[in-house]
Amino acid sequence: xxxxxxxxxxxxxxxxxxxxxxxxxxxxxxxxxxxxxxxxxxxxxxxxxxxxxxxxxxxxxxxxxxxxxxxxxxxxxxxxxxxxxxxxxxxxxxxxxxxxxxxxxxxxxxxxxxxxxxxxxxxxxxxxxxxxxxxxxxxxxxxxxxxxxxxxxxxxxxxxxxxxxxxxxxxxxxxxxxxxxxxxxxxxxxxxxxxxxxxxxxxxxxxxxxxxxxxxxxxxxxxxxxxxxxxxxxxxxxxxxxxxxxxxxxxxxxxxxxxxxxxxxxxxxxxxxxxxxxxxxxxxxxxxxxxxxxxxxxxxxxxxxxxxxxxxxxxxxxxxxxxxxxxxxxxxxxxxxxxxxxxxxxxxxxxxxxxxxxxxxxxxxxxxxxxxxxxxxxxxxxxxxxxxxxxxxxxxxxxxxxxxxxxxxxxxxxxxxxxxxxxxxxxxxxxxxx
Amino acid sequence: xxxxxxxxxxxxxxxxxxxxxxxxxxxxxxxxxxxxxxxxxxxxxxxxxxxxxxxxxxxxxxxxxxxxxxxxxxxxxxxxxxxxxxxxxxxxxxxxxxxxxxxxxxxxxxxxxxxxxxxxxxxxxxxxxxxxxxxxxxxxxxxxxxxxxxxxxxxxxxxxxxxxxxxxxxxxxxxxxxxxxxxxxxxxxxxxxxxxxxxxx
Amino acid sequence: xxxxxxxxxxxxxxxxxxxxxxxxxxxxxxxxxxxxxxxxxxxxxxxxxxxxxxxxxxxxxxxxxxxxxxxxxxxxxxxxxxxxxxxxxxxxxxxxxxxxxxxxxxxxxxxxxxxxxxxxxxxxxxxxxxxxxxxxxxxxxxxxxxxxxxxxxxxxxxxxxxxxxxxxxxxxxxxxxxxxxxxxxxxxxxxxxxxxxxxxxxxxxxxxxxxxxxxxxxxxxxxxxxxxxxxxxxxxxxxxxxxxxxxxxxxxxxxx
Numbered sequence: 061x062x063x064x065x066x067x068x069x070x071x072x073x074x075x076x077x078x079x080x081x082x083x084x085x086x087x088x089x090x091x092x093x094x095x096x097x098x099x100x101x102x103x104x105x106x107x108x109x110x111x112x113x114x115x116x117x118x119x120x121x122x123x124x125x126x127x128x129x130x131x132x133x134x135x136x137x138x139x140x141x142x143x144x145x146x147x148x149x150x151x152x153x154x155x156x157x158x159x160x161x162x163x164x165x166x167x168x169x170x171x172x173x174x175x176x177x178x179x180x181x182x183x184x185x186x187x188x189x190x191x192x193x194x195x196x197x198x199x200x201x202x203x204x205x206x207x208x209x210x211x212x213x214x215x216x217x218x219x220x221x222x223x224x225x226x227x228x229x230x231x232x233x234x235x236x237x238x239x240x241x242x243x244x245x246x247x248x249x250x251x252x253x254x255x256x257x258x259x260x261x262x263x264x265x266x267x268x269x270x271x272x273x274x275x276x277x278x279x280x281x282x283x284x285x286x287x288x289x290x291x292x293x294x295x296x297x298x299x300x301x302x303x304x305x306x307x308x309x310x311x312x313x314x315x316x317x318x319x320x321x322x323x324x325x326x327x328x329x330x331x332x333x334x335x336x337x338x339x340x341x342x343x344x345x346x347x348x349x350x351x352x353x354x355x356x357x358x359x360x361x362x363x364x365x366x367x368x369x370x371x372x373x374x375x376x377x378x379x380x381x382x383x384x385x386x387x388x389x390x391x392x393x394x395x396x397x398x399x400x401x402x403x404x405x406x407x408x409x410x411x412x413x414x415x416x417x418x419x420x421x422x423x424x425x426x427x428x429x430x431x432x433x434x435x436x437x438x439x440x441x442x443x444x445x446x447x448x449x450x451x452x453x454x455x456x457x458x459x460x461x462x463x464x465x466x467x468x469x470x471x472x473x474x475x476x477x478x479x480x481x482x483x484x485x486x487x488x489x490x491x492x493x494x
Numbered sequence: 495x496x497x498x499x500x501x502x503x504x505x506x507x508x509x510x511x512x513x514x515x516x517x518x519x520x521x522x523x524x525x526x527x528x529x530x531x532x533x534x535x536x537x538x539x540x541x542x543x544x545x546x547x548x549x550x551x552x553x554x555x556x557x558x559x560x561x562x563x564x565x566x567x568x569x570x571x572x573x574x575x576x577x578x579x580x581x582x583x584x585x586x587x588x589x590x591x592x593x594x595x596x597x598x599x600x601x602x603x604x605x606x607x608x609x610x611x612x613x614x615x616x617x618x619x620x621x622x623x624x625x626x627x628x629x630x631x632x633x634x635x636x637x638x639x640x641x642x643x644x645x646x647x648x649x650x651x652x653x654x655x656x657x658x659x660x661x662x663x664x665x666x667x668x669x670x671x672x673x674x675x676x677x678x679x680x681x682x683x684x685x686x687x688x689x690x691x692x693x694x695x
Numbered sequence: 696x697x698x699x700x701x702x703x704x705x706x707x708x709x710x711x712x713x714x715x716x717x718x719x720x721x722x723x724x725x726x727x728x729x730x731x732x733x734x735x736x737x738x739x740x741x742x743x744x745x746x747x748x749x750x751x752x753x754x755x756x757x758x759x760x761x762x763x764x765x766x767x768x769x770x771x772x773x774x775x776x777x778x779x780x781x782x783x784x785x786x787x788x789x790x791x792x793x794x795x796x797x798x799x800x801x802x803x804x805x806x807x808x809x810x811x812x813x814x815x816x817x818x819x820x821x822x823x824x825x826x827x828x829x830x831x832x833x834x835x836x837x838x839x840x841x842x843x844x845x846x847x848x849x850x851x852x853x854x855x856x857x858x859x860x861x862x863x864x865x866x867x868x869x870x871x872x873x874x875x876x877x878x879x880x881x882x883x884x885x886x887x888x889x890x891x892x893x894x895x896x897x898x899x900x901x902x903x904x905x906x907x908x909x910x911x912x913x914x915x916x917x918x919x920x921x922x923x924x925x926x927x928x929x930x931x932x933x934x935x936x937x938x939x940x941x942x943x944x945x946x947x948x949x950x951x
Contacts, residue, residue, distance in 0.1 A: 094950050115527070119527055119530055122530070122531075123530075123534075133770075136770045136823070136824075137534070137536060139915070139917060140535065140770055140771075140772075140775070140916060140917070141534040141535035141536045142530055142534045142535075143526075143529045143530050143532050143534065144526035144527070144529050144530050145530060145534075146915075146917035146920070146921070147526050147917075147920075148526065148527065148530060150921075293949070303949075303950055307946055308946055308947065308949070308950060311939065311942050311943045311946050311947075312943050312947070314512070314516075314939040314942070314943065315936065315939045315940050315943050317939070318932060318935050318936025318937075318939045318940070319936055321932050321935075321936075322929060322932045322933065322936060325925070325928045325929055325932055326925075326929060328921075328925075329921045329922070329924065329925025329928060329929070330921070330922070330925055332921070333827075341827065341828055341829070341830065342828065344824040344827035344828035344914070345824070345828050492951075500948070500949070501945075504945060505945050505946070508938065508941055508942040508945050509942060511938050511942075512935070512938045512939055512942045515931075515934060515935050515938055516935060519931065519932075519935060522931075535772060535774075535775065535799075538799065539772065539774075539797075539799035539800060542797060542799050
C-alpha cells in the first residue's frame with residue numbers, strides 16, 4: 061500500500077514543477093530557530109482560523125439571502141431550520157472574533173521581538189496589509205446579518221468617508237449605492253465579503269509566508285540563526301540553532317491547535333454571544349432605519365481604533381481629523397520598521413525606556429478599547445461617584461490614552477534615531493530555555 | 495543534547511494515535527456540514543401534504559400543483575383517452591407497472607389507469623430519464639414525433655414519450671413509468687397529495 | 696543590577712504578560728454590561744433555565760393563553776416546540792395551537808397589524824428574539840412592574856418600560872399594583888399590590904419565570920443542542936490535545 065502511494069507521489073513529482081522541493085523548502089528543510097515560545101503559536105493559529113472562516117463561510121452562503129428584505133430572516137433560517145446551521149454560524153462568528161484575538165497577539169509578538177526589523181520589513185508590511193484586508197472583511201461580514209447594529213454600524217463607518225472634504229457626501233453615496241445602507245449596499249458588501257476580499261486575503265497570506273521563508277523566522281532572542289554557526293544533526297550546512305519545521309514545529313503547533321480549539325469550542329457551545337461582545341444583543345433586532353440602538357458602538361475588535369475618532373475634536377469646520385487620527389493609528393504601524401531603527405530586536409536585550417514605552421502602549425490600547433466599548437460609561441460612575449460628568453471624564457481619559465498611543469511611535473523614533481537607547485549585549489546563539 | 499536513543503516504537507505509536515484521533519475529529523467535524531445539505535425544516539414544512547380542489551378542472555384539462563417543490567400533474571382524462579389506454583399495452587415498456595416500474599406508484603394505483611378513480615390522473619410530472627418536466631399533449635392526432643399519437647406526454651429534453659397514464663413507450667431513453675405520489679380523495683371534488691387513503695377506506 | 700537578573704526579570708515579564716492579557720480580557724467579559732434596554736432601575740434576576748423542561752412547558756402554556764393573541768413567534772414552528780419540549784403533536788395542536796395553523800407552520804398571531812396599530816398605536820412586536828435582544832432579566836422585570844396609572848390612556852404603566860403601549864395582559868394573575876411615589880415628586884418609589892390576583896406573589900413570579908424561560912428558549916432553540924454536544928466536543932478535544940502534547944514531548948527529545 062505504502063508502495064502505491066510512493067509511486068503515485070513519484071508520478072506526480074516527475075510531472076510538476078517542484079512540488080517535492082517546495083514541500084522540502086517550506087516544511088522539512090525550513091530551519092526555524094529552536095527557541096520559539098508561547099508567542100509563536102499565533103501565526104499557525106491565524107491560518108487555522110482563516111481556513112475555518114472560509115469553510116464555514118462557504119456553507120453559510122448556501123443559505124444566506126443577501127437582500128435587505130431577506131437577510132435577517134435567512135440568518136434565523138440558518139439558526140433554526142437548517143440542520144446544524146447554528147453550529148456553522150457560531151463557528152463563523154466566534155472565528156471572526158478569535159481571528160482578531162490571534163492576530164493582535166501575533167502582531168504584538170512581532171513588535172515585542174522586533175520581527176519587523178531588517179531583513180523582515182516586507183514580511184511585516186504584508187502582514188499589515190493582511191490586517192487591513194481583515195478589518196475590511198470583518199466590517200462587511202458584520203453588516204450581512206442586517207440586524208440593527210449591522211445597519212447602524214454600516215451607516216457610521218460609511219459616514220467616516222463622508223468627512224473627506226468636498227467629495228465626502230458623494231463618496232458616501234457611492235459606497236452605499238443609496239442614501240442609506242440598503243439593498244445595493246448589502247449586495248456589494250456580500251460580493252466583497254465572500255469573493256473579493258477572501259481572494260486578496262489568501263494571496264497576501266501566501267506572500268506573507270513566502271517572504272518569511274525567504275528570510276527565515278525571527279525568535280525571542282532576536283538572534284539571526286543564519287549568521288550563527290553552521291551544522292546541526294540534520295544538515296552540516298544549516299544553522300546550528302535551527303530545527304526542521306516539520307516535524308518539530310508541526311507537532312508543537314498541533315498542541316497549540318488543541319488548546320485553541322478547546323477555548324473556541326467552549327465559546328461556540330457554551331457562550332456563543334460571549335456576553336454580548338461577539339454577537340451583540342441589539343443585532344437580534346432587524347435593521348430599522350428609523351431607530352438607532354441606544355448603544356451604538358463597533359464590535360469589540362474595532363473599538364480601540366474607533367475610540368480615537370471620538371477623542372479628536374473637530375476643527376476648522378470639519379470632522380476629518382478624528383478619521384485621519386484613526387487611519388493614522390494604523391498607518392504608523394505600517395511605518396514601524398522605519399520608526400524603530402534600534403539595532404537590537406528582542407525586548408530581552410533592549411533598553412528600559414523601550415520596555416516602559418511598550419507597556420504604556422499596551423495599556424493605552426486596552427484603555428482605548430474599553431473606551432470604545434463604552435465600558436467607561438459604566439465604570440467611571442462606580443469608581444468616581446454617580447455625580448460625575450461622564451463625557452468630560454471620557455474625553456480627558458481618552459485623550460490621554462490617544463496621546464499615549466501616538467506617543468509610543470514618537471518616543472520610539474526619538475529613542476532609536478537619536479541613540480538614546482542603552483541596550484544589553486545580544487548573545488551569539490539563541491538561549492534555549494523555554 | 496540529543497544523544498539518547500530515539501524510541502521509534504513510542505514515536506510511531508504516538509504519531510498514529512494522534513493521527514487517528516485527529517482524523518476522527520476531522521471526519522466528525524465534517525458531519526454537521528454534510529448534514530446541513532439535508533432538507534431544512536422549512537423544506538420539510540413545505541413538503542407537507544397539499545390539498546387541491548378539482549372543481550375547476552374540466553374534462554381533458556391538466557392542472558399542475560407544487561408538492562415538495564415537485565410539479566404534480568392532475569388530469570381529468572376524457573373517456574376517449576381512457577379508452578385508448580389498454581390499446582397502448584403492446585407498445586409500452588411495463589404496461590402493468592409490475593416490472594421495472596413496480597415501485598413507481600402506491601399499491602392502490604397499480605392498475606391500468608394508474609389511479610384511484612379512473613378519470614383522475616395524479617402524477618409527479620418528472621421524466622424518469624433525466625428529470626425534465628414532460629409536456630402534456632392530450633389531443634389524439636398524429637404528431638411529428640409519433641404519427642399514431644393517442645394522447646400522453648412528450649419530454650422536450652430527450653424525446654421520451656408516455657401515454658395518458660404516464661406509462662413509458664418502448665424505444666425512448668426513459669426507463670420507467672412516471673411516478674404516482676401518495677394521494678387520496680378528501681371528498682368527491684378534493685384531492686390531498688402526500689397522504690394515501692386510510693387503510694381499509 | 697547584574698545582567699543575569701535583568702535577563703531573568705525581562706523573561707519573567709514575558710511570562711507574566713500573556714497571563715495579564717488573558718486576565719484583562721477575562722475582566723472585560725466579567726464586567727460586560729447585561730443586555731441593556733431602555734428603562735430605569737435595577738433588573739430582577741429571572742432565573743431562566745432552558746434545561747428545565749417542566750418550566751418550559753408551563754411557560755409555553757402561558758404564552759399560548761395570554762400572549763399569542765397579539766404577539767407572533769414567526770421564527771418558531773409548532774413542530775419544533777413539540778420536539779424540544781417533549782410534547783406530542785396531539786398535545787401541541789390541541790393545547791397550544793389555537794390559530795388553526797398546521798403543525799409544521801410557525802406561530803403567527805391572528806391579530807391583523809392594521810387593527811393592532813389602531814388599538815395600541817403600534818403593532819405588537821414579534822417575540823421570537825425578544826430575550827436575545829433585551830435579556831431574560833429585562834423581560835422578567837418588565838412583566839413584574841406593571842401598575843395602574845390613571846394618567847395613561849390605556850390605564851396601565853410600567854416602571855421598566857415607561858409609557859409601554861401594552862395593557863397588562865396578566866393582571867388577572869398578578870392582580871393590580873399601584874405606584875407609591877416619592878414625596879414631592881412623580882418618581883415611582885415602589886409598587887404595592889392593591890388587589891391580589893388569582894396567584895400569590897410567589898406563584899406569579901414563578902409563572903413569569905416560566906414564561907420568560909419559554910421565550911428564552913424560543914430566542915435560541917439551538918441552545919439545547921449546544922449544551923448536549925458541547926461537553927463531548929470538549930472531552931474529545933482534551934484527548935486530542937493530550938496526545939498531541941505527548942507526541943510533541945517525544946519529538947522534542949531530539950532538540951533538548
